[in-house]
Amino acid sequence: MKAVEVRELRKSYPRKIPFPLRKVEWVEAVKGITFDVKKGELFGLLGPNGAGKTTTIKMLTTLLEPSGGTARVLGYDVVKEAREVRKRINLVAEGERTLYWRLSAYENLKYFARIYYVPKAEEKERIEELLKLVGLWERRNDLVMGFSRGMKQRLAIAKALINDPEVLFLDEPTLGLDVQSALFVREFVRKLVDEEGKTVILTTHYMAEAEELADRIAIIDHGKLIALDTPEGLKRLVREGDAVEVRVRDFQQAKLEGSPYRLAVIEEDPSSNTLTLRGSVDEEELPKLVEWLVKSGAKVLSVERKEPTLEDVFIKLTGRAIRD
Incomplete structure (x- = not known):
C-alpha cells in the first residue's frame, strides 16, 4: 500500500469581480494533478509561490475539500474518511501559526497531547523525548513568545510528532529561517525518514533544499504537475554542458x-x-x-x-x- 495516492486532484476558488460587473469568477489553483508517494519516502513538491503546493497539502491533510479528483492517505479517502486520515498524519507550516505564544513550550506540547488523545501514562515521557529531540528541553518552561523564529519552528515540528504520525506534511518548513535553523530542520527531517521510517511530504520553493532532501520531486507550476522524478533523473533533462x-x-x-x-x-x-x-x-x-x-x-x-x-x-x- 502506498502512503499517498493522488488522482486528477483539482481545486477551484471563487473570486468576486467588483462593481460594475458584480460576478464571481472561478480560479483553478490545482489542475488535475496525479502522483503517488511511497511509504518511508521523502517526497518533495517543488514550485514557485502560488504554484498550488500549499493548496495540494491542505487537501491531503483534510483542511480543504477537493473540487474534483481523489486523494487517499494510507488507504483512506481524504473526504469520505477524513477522521481516519487525521489520526495518522500531522502538519508543520510556519511555527507562529500553530503555537500558543502565551504558553510555555512544555504547556504547548501538553495541550496538543490532550487533543490527540495521547495516553496519560505516555504523555510526560513523550513530551520530554520530543523537546530533547528538537533541542528545547532546557527552555521547556519559557513562554513561546520569547522564542526566535527558528525555535518556534523546532517546537512546531515537536508538536507535529506528538501523535507519532505515519505521514508528516511539511509546508515550507524553512521559510524565513536563519541559516543555522534551516540547517537543523533539514537534518532533522532527513533523520525522521532514514532512522524513524516516517513518510514525509515536503513543499518548498528552495531548489537546493529539494535537491538535498528529497528522494523524488514533483515540480508544480500554475497548478499543474510538469515533471516527476528523482533529483538526478530531473537533472538529466538538461544535458551535461548545456x-x-x-x-x-x-x-x-x-x-x-x-x-x-x-x-x-x-x-x-x-x-x-x-x-x-x-x-x-x-x-x-x-x-x-x-x-x-x-x-x-x-x-x-x-x-x-x-x-x-x-x-x-x-x-x-x-x-x-x-x-x-
Missing part, C-alpha cells in the same frame, strides 16, 4: 519575453545595473545567444558553463526561474 550562466549589464529584462532562448534572471544588482541570466543552451547556440544579447543592447560581462541544477530543469520546462 547549463549556461551569463552576466550582463544594461539589459532590459522585459526583452527576455521575446527571446528565442529560454533564459531567466536568477540574480539582479540594481547598483551596477547588472543581471545574471541562466538557461539551457547547447554549444552551437551559445555564439548566437551572445550575438542576440549584444543586439538587444546588453554588455556581456561573462559567460560560464555550469553543472546542471534543478533551477535549469525548471527554466527548461517553464521558461522562467522559480523565483519569478
Whole structure:
C-alpha cells in the first residue's frame, strides 16, 4: 500500500469581480494533478509561490475539500474518511501559526497531547523525548513568545510528532529561517525518514533544499504537475554542458519575453545595473545567444558553463526561474 495516492486532484476558488460587473469568477489553483508517494519516502513538491503546493497539502491533510479528483492517505479517502486520515498524519507550516505564544513550550506540547488523545501514562515521557529531540528541553518552561523564529519552528515540528504520525506534511518548513535553523530542520527531517521510517511530504520553493532532501520531486507550476522524478533523473533533462550562466549589464529584462532562448534572471544588482541570466543552451547556440544579447543592447560581462541544477530543469520546462 502506498502512503499517498493522488488522482486528477483539482481545486477551484471563487473570486468576486467588483462593481460594475458584480460576478464571481472561478480560479483553478490545482489542475488535475496525479502522483503517488511511497511509504518511508521523502517526497518533495517543488514550485514557485502560488504554484498550488500549499493548496495540494491542505487537501491531503483534510483542511480543504477537493473540487474534483481523489486523494487517499494510507488507504483512506481524504473526504469520505477524513477522521481516519487525521489520526495518522500531522502538519508543520510556519511555527507562529500553530503555537500558543502565551504558553510555555512544555504547556504547548501538553495541550496538543490532550487533543490527540495521547495516553496519560505516555504523555510526560513523550513530551520530554520530543523537546530533547528538537533541542528545547532546557527552555521547556519559557513562554513561546520569547522564542526566535527558528525555535518556534523546532517546537512546531515537536508538536507535529506528538501523535507519532505515519505521514508528516511539511509546508515550507524553512521559510524565513536563519541559516543555522534551516540547517537543523533539514537534518532533522532527513533523520525522521532514514532512522524513524516516517513518510514525509515536503513543499518548498528552495531548489537546493529539494535537491538535498528529497528522494523524488514533483515540480508544480500554475497548478499543474510538469515533471516527476528523482533529483538526478530531473537533472538529466538538461544535458551535461548545456547549463549556461551569463552576466550582463544594461539589459532590459522585459526583452527576455521575446527571446528565442529560454533564459531567466536568477540574480539582479540594481547598483551596477547588472543581471545574471541562466538557461539551457547547447554549444552551437551559445555564439548566437551572445550575438542576440549584444543586439538587444546588453554588455556581456561573462559567460560560464555550469553543472546542471534543478533551477535549469525548471527554466527548461517553464521558461522562467522559480523565483519569478
